Amino acid sequence: xxxxxxxxxxxxxxxxxxxxxxxxxxxxxxxxxxxxxxxxxxxxxxxxxxxxxxxxxxxxxxxxxxxxxxxxxxxxxxxxxxxxxxxxxxxxxxxxxxxxxxxxxxxxxxxxxxxxxxxxxxxxxxxxxxxxxxxxxxxxxxxxxxxxxxxxxxxxxxxxxxxxxxxxxxxxxxxxxxxxxxxxxxxxxxxxxxxxxxxxxxxxxxxxxxxxxxxxxxxxxxxxxxxxxxxxxxxxxxxxxxxxxxxxxxxxxxxxxxxxxxxxxxxxxxxxxxxxxxxxxxxxxxxxxxxxxxxxxxxxxxxxxxxxxxxxxxxxxxxxxxxxxxxxxxxxxxxxxxx
Amino acid sequence: xxxxxxxxxxxxxxxxxxxxxxxxxxxxxxxxxxxxxxxxxxxxxxxxxxxxxxxxxxxxxxxxxxxxxxxxxxxxxxxxxxxxxxxxxxxxxxxxxxxxxxxxxxxxxxxxxxxxxxxxxxxxxxxxxxxxxxxxxxxxxxxxxxxxxxxxxxxxxxxxxxxxxxxxxxxxxxxxxxxxxxxxxxxxxxxxxxxxxxxxxxxxxxxxxxxxxxxxxxxxxxxxxxxxxxxxxxxxxxxxxxxxxxxxxxxxxxxxxxxxxxxxxxxxxxxxxxxxxxxxxxxxxxxxxxxxxxxxxxxxxxxxxxxxxxxxxxxxxxxxxxxxxxxxxxxxxxxx
Numbered sequence: 001x002x003x004x005x006x007x008x009x010x011x012x013x014x015x016x017x018x019x020x021x022x023x024x025x026x027x028x029x030x031x032x033x034x035x036x037x038x039x040x041x042x043x044x045x046x047x048x049x050x051x052x053x054x055x056x057x058x059x060x061x062x063x064x065x066x067x068x069x070x071x072x073x074x075x076x077x078x079x080x081x082x083x084x085x086x087x088x089x090x091x092x093x094x095x096x097x098x099x100x101x102x103x104x105x106x107x108x109x110x111x112x113x114x115x116x117x118x119x120x121x122x123x124x125x126x127x128x129x130x131x132x133x134x135x136x137x138x139x140x141x142x143x144x145x146x147x148x149x150x151x152x153x154x155x156x157x158x159x160x161x162x163x164x165x166x167x168x169x170x171x172x173x174x175x176x177x178x179x180x181x182x183x184x185x186x187x188x189x190x191x192x193x194x195x196x197x198x199x200x201x202x203x204x205x206x207x208x209x210x211x212x213x214x215x216x217x218x219x220x221x222x223x224x225x226x227x228x229x230x231x232x233x234x235x236x237x238x239x240x241x242x243x244x245x246x247x248x249x250x251x252x253x254x255x256x257x258x259x260x261x262x263x264x265x266x267x268x269x270x271x272x273x274x275x276x277x278x279x280x281x282x283x284x285x286x287x288x289x290x291x292x293x294x295x296x297x298x299x300x301x302x303x304x305x306x307x308x309x310x311x312x313x314x315x316x317x318x319x320x321x322x323x324x325x326x327x328x329x330x331x332x333x334x335x336x337x338x339x
Numbered sequence: 340x341x342x343x344x345x346x347x348x349x350x351x352x353x354x355x356x357x358x359x360x361x362x363x364x365x366x367x368x369x370x371x372x373x374x375x376x377x378x379x380x381x382x383x384x385x386x387x388x389x390x391x392x393x394x395x396x397x398x399x400x401x402x403x404x405x406x407x408x409x410x411x412x413x414x415x416x417x418x419x420x421x422x423x424x425x426x427x428x429x430x431x432x433x434x435x436x437x438x439x440x441x442x443x444x445x446x447x448x449x450x451x452x453x454x455x456x457x458x459x460x461x462x463x464x465x466x467x468x469x470x471x472x473x474x475x476x477x478x479x480x481x482x483x484x485x486x487x488x489x490x491x492x493x494x495x496x497x498x499x500x501x502x503x504x505x506x507x508x509x510x511x512x513x514x515x516x517x518x519x520x521x522x523x524x525x526x527x528x529x530x531x532x533x534x535x536x537x538x539x540x541x542x543x544x545x546x547x548x549x550x551x552x553x554x555x556x557x558x559x560x561x562x563x564x565x566x567x568x569x570x571x572x573x574x575x576x577x578x579x580x581x582x583x584x585x586x587x588x589x590x591x592x593x594x595x596x597x598x599x600x601x602x603x604x605x606x607x608x609x610x611x612x613x614x615x616x617x618x619x620x621x622x623x624x625x626x627x628x629x630x631x632x633x634x635x636x637x638x639x640x641x642x643x644x645x646x647x648x649x650x651x652x653x654x655x656x657x658x659x660x661x662x663x664x665x666x667x668x669x670x671x672x673x674x675x
Contacts, residue, residue, distance in 0.1 A: 049531060049532075050529055183385040185600050188600035189615045192613055212604075213603070214602060216604050217609060217613070240604065251531060255604070256559030256560055256563045257559055257604060259586070259603075260563070260583050260587075261582075261583060265538075
């Protein structure tokens with residue numbers, strides 16, 4: 001069996017938060033027992049509403065946040081055994097907003113070469129060659145070499161951020177909403193670039209995005225997060241064609257494709273995203289679930305493998321759904337376009 | 340005053356200029372449109388195209404430095420260009436209201452929700468606090484907030500983003516406006532909440548028979564919400580039409596380019612290159628000679644150096660381009 005490039009095992013992150021000045025601290029499980037495995041060359045899309053723990057998971061994968069328990073492995077090696085620099089050599093981030101992720105006082109060459117200098121790779125001549133190589137790959141003109149971020153457009157800034165992430169030739173790139181802050185016409189250029197670089201350099205991406213059309217376009221696998229847990233994970237094609245978890249279904253139903261005349265979908269989700277400090281008992285999704293059964297209020301669903309997908313839902317558990325069947329929700333008209 | 344199909348807002352040749360040290364920034368360069376009662380007009384464009392300044396100009400909320408000009412700006416036939424600041428302020432929040440993108444920054448954190456909602460009504464109507472409170476509870480329930488009466492004592496920070504945007508909508512509706520301007524109302528929200536808020540806006544528009552101007556960069560929102568669409572580029576409207584017309588047969592090369600840029604589930608092959616629009620938006624300082632899109636247009640020709648003709652393609656359908664509209668379908672097929 002191949003060793004996954006990056007994998008987590010029952011990863012948990014608990015923050016102690018105080019809700020008022022004189023109130024005692026209470027635990028908030030931002031990430032609650034997440035196990036993922038991403039093979040080389042795969043693109044794992046991570047989707048979910050704000051507050052579901054996507055970004056905390058990303059921070060832990062980057063080594064920026066210590067897990068409370070559980071393990072992260074890169075090529076089978078536990079991350080805890082590696083020092084900060086060794087992690088940064090293999091896992092690099094691309095953030096959402098290229099206006100705040102680049103230091104305005106540093107020149108483009110110094111921004112892109114920083115990882116090389118930190119890791120002490122080669123000398124100044126190598127740095128210049130490597131930076132220019134990276135600028136070519138990312139579609140940045142050489143005249144920007146001595147320029148500053150404020151001379152660049154949003155799309156070019158994001159290209160600088162990508163060049164900086166890739167200059168150390170990492171194996172894994174964590175893209176946290178890489179195109180959300182960009183205009184439509186620039187977004188497509190950056191997505192094209194990410195796809196090209198992935199093929200050229202054999203990269204593995206973890207793509208965090210709330211734009212499901214983008215995830216469907218780029219990702220090979222998709223994991224759906226809800227309140228710190230992955231509630232469904234499968235290959236992209238299956239997930240978008242036949243979502244199994246009612247929450248995934250609702251997420252897909254909420255996507256607005258540019259097709260006039262279809263009106264605005266009503267996902268029937270209710271308004272309340274539950275408070276992560278006081279998660280509902282049983283299945284955390286049950287207060288918003290249109291298919292909730294009595295058992296959902298009491299018992300947390302276990303991870304099930306249904307037709308190659310991982311799903312955590314009592315509807316698919318033959319012990320609880322009363323029918324012993326493993327059908328997709330609503331007979332599987334999952335394709336967003338087929339609504 | 341409100342009969343269905345009556346013209347709510349008429350705008351002719353609206354301009355917004357901002358004097359800067361380098362010259363005059365002409366952010367909005369003469370745009371004209373009208374919205375009828377019960378209709379949704381979507382103004383779509385990328386950042387810097389002047390769509391937000393247009394909405395602020397309509398509301399009379401432009402920054403002090405910006406200069407507004409218009410041949411005609413009328414709400415139900417009433418000329419807005421000659422109103423004093425005091426008269427304008429009587430109108431704002433009464434017969435025309437606005438919802439902004441970021442509900443946290445547009446609500447006052449130091450006052451309760453109830454206080455802010457009641458003020459919106461009591462500023463314009465001689466009603467008692469009790470009546471204002473009843474109206475606030477009625478509207479909070481209308482926008483789908485449960486336990487409305489107890490919410491009135493809450494402060495904005497105690498609400499989630501989706502709830503805050505619902506409160507903003509309720510506040511905009513306190514006086515029963517004829518015209519509602521929404522500037523990117525769902526950009527800061529999750530997809531699930533976005534669908535709910537847009538659903539709500541649609542329902543409320545029908546119920547209160549409002550004219551709605553929805554400003555957004557999201558083509559998905561435009562397709563699902565708009566009756567009519569105006570595409571803006573560099574301070575001008577380059578194409579208008581019904582949502583069905585613009586999405587089925589985009590005619591301006593910019594509109595065509597935009598539609599090629601977004602992945603459409605089921606239609607765009609996974610992992611394939613998306614279309615893109617090369618180049619950048621021209622500087623809006625001073626005059627732009629000829630077509631503003633010419634430097635990024637795949638069909639640019641010498642004729643584009645002079646101002647492109649505004650072609651009338653039927654009622655409410657317009658395109659600003661030298662190209663013959665007949666060849667548009669072929670040109671779009673070429674792009675794909």
